[in-house]
Amino acid sequence: MKNLLKKLLALVVVGTMGFAQDIQVFTADNSDGKITPKTIEEAFLKVGFFVAENRDMNIPFKKQFNESSFDVYNLFTFYSKPDTLTLVKEHSEIGLFAPLSMSIYTKKGEKTISVSTLTTESLATILGIPKDDKTLLKIGNMVKEALKTAMPNGQFVKLPYETKAIVGERVTRFEMDMEADSWEDTKDEFQMSFEGELSPNGFVMAGFSDLNYDFEENNYEGYNFYDVYSICKLPVIYTVAKVRPEAGAFAPCSLYLYKKKDENKMHVAFPSVYNWISAMAIDDKASLEVLDDAQKRMEKILSGLME
Template sequence: MKKLITLAIVLFCAVSLQAKGDLHLFSVDNKDGKITPYMIEEALNNGGFHVELNSNMIGPFKKQFKETQYKVFTLMTFWSKKYTRDLVIKYPKAGVFTPMGMGIYQAKNENTLHLSVLSAEAQGKILGIKDLSLLKKIETDVLAVIKKNFPKAKHTYSEDSLKTSHNLVTVYEMEVDEDEDPDDVLDELQMNLEGAFKPYGFVVPQFMDLNEVLTQDATKESPFDFYITYSICKLPVIYTVSKSRPEASAFAPCTTMLYKKKGENKVVVGFPAVYNWLSSAKVEDKEAKATLLKAQKDFESILKDITE
């Protein structure tokens, strides 16, 4: 009986060690405050990535909510100069992670700086991709940058994700006439989309013409008439979730894709649903869940309106 109990404990420990959540978490001593988001931006830019956004949220938190429990809380977005083109051409929905996000945060009462970024497996799950080879290459490069520049950082994973039955990418499609000029279609969609953000409390800290990356500044062909992405933020969402699950900042700002493939008479619009925050970051706080679900409903309303 003693041997069986011992064996059970060993097996349990093995399973526990192998269990991985959806988020890579890094913790590094930053008592002196010398490690800054700008250092991380420079490290990524020098490591094969292009940083699109480096957004310090402390000021906005204090301005709108009068306080924050963090001395560092930054949202960073970036994309791979090596693999993004191949990834999006092969899997158009991968635009919802172009750029992808990294959360950088440190509470006022601690000496440790934290980084949070989605794993390749989590991105594959969200996108419905079985072949993770390109996502794995990007992941390998991200981890290499962090480990090279912060060799003393402790690497762990988030808790096991919660199960969800919801679609993890919310997508809407709109039919267009064959003879419509793609530029005119894009102009109208952008005008309608951007006009709808503010009334619902969304802001756009970053816009990206992804087709410039896909054509590599007009030196290569792109399968898309247009492909743009918006980084979308809703401050109450980020602030509320940060109080209990700061690692969810890897999902913020949310990247919204808007594209039309050549030869197709439809436009595709989509974004990673908030069910990813609830599942991957294991958001269980009642207020945070309510705020996220309200944002999901509001954003769905916007996309329905512009695609109907």
């Protein structure tokens, strides 16, 4: 076993508690089958969220792995456009969770449906912003309102584990210098090369958000660009979800790249897989191996492009 994998296993076992629960799971009886990913999407739209993707993962699971542990497993990405604009003015890294991710799932043979999302406390910790930030709390309340609308008989359930000490940086960051008169060409070249590296390394671009378009539409022009890629690695979510179906609270992963108008550099970052391991107390070898591989591959891609 690799040294890093040994370290992850050891620290997961002996780590101290982090936040009480980083992931919240809302579960409802669905014996009549009336609650679906589509009806949940409608509730999120109703409270004011923009829905980027609502993807049925059972199709790729069965295609690549010939089976699924779920009757329903959707990965759902969403964000509040006006609240993202409010937050980015103070917290430039909000693109780590714009869009936010969640999973909608029913295990095979069960009559319940569950939705997993990150708590506002865990979002604040990863983003490095105050846990009492009013806009972040507003988003959290919108999520709860949408869930209660979609699943009126549902309730939050306590997960059967506690969070563990994190074993690495919560956010993996890179920077690249840009010339004031040629940043557009540099950006285009970077994105073309980056997108070309995804498939050979087993990643899929599950979505793309041009946040700066929304910012400029609302007369905020602090950035030359602010793009967010939603990145998924199928073996990761397939493997981890078997043990922790709530893993969709982290998947697909948001990777941002932005340039502020008063800087001559591009910032690139994504939430590290160590958040998964800490938040879900992951200790099985299969999950740790696929997470470690994904982290190393993405770091290699980005470090290579930044040279």
